[in-house]
Amino acid sequence: MRPHRPENPDIEIRSRVEGGRPGAVLNRATRRAELLVVGSHGRTGLKRLVLGSVSAQVLHSADCPVVVLPTGDT
Numbered sequence: 001m002r003p004h005r006p007e008n009p010d011i012e013i014r015s016r017v018e019g020g021r022p023g024a025v026l027n028r029a030t031r032r033a034e035l036l037v038v039g040s041h042g043r044t045g046l047k048r049l050v051l052g053s054v055s056a057q058v059l060h061s062a063d064c065p066v067v068v069l070p071t072g073d074t
Contacts, residue, residue, distance in 0.1 A: 023057035030062040039071040 005013075018025045030036050040055045055068045 022054045026054065026058045027061050027063075030058070030064045030066070033064045035065050035067065036062060037067045037069060040068045041071055 005011075026036060026038065036058065038055045038058060040053075055066075059066050059068065
């Protein structure tokens with residue numbers, strides 16, 4: 001988001017480090033967020049079932065809108 005700050009100075013961006021399972025931590029964050037943006041490696045089908053998907057977990061139980069963006073490293 002840093003490159004977009006000059007064009008959008010009124011958007012508040014918060015970063016924090018927390019321990020725990022990623023899906024649970026992100027779902028807790030959605031209770032106080034207006035928007036959650038997460039990355040996705042683009043895994044689908046069997047790979048997703050075997051590895052799990054934090055973005056899919058968050059999408060199904062978030063308390064705010066969620067945007068899933070490709071990370072570009074697929």
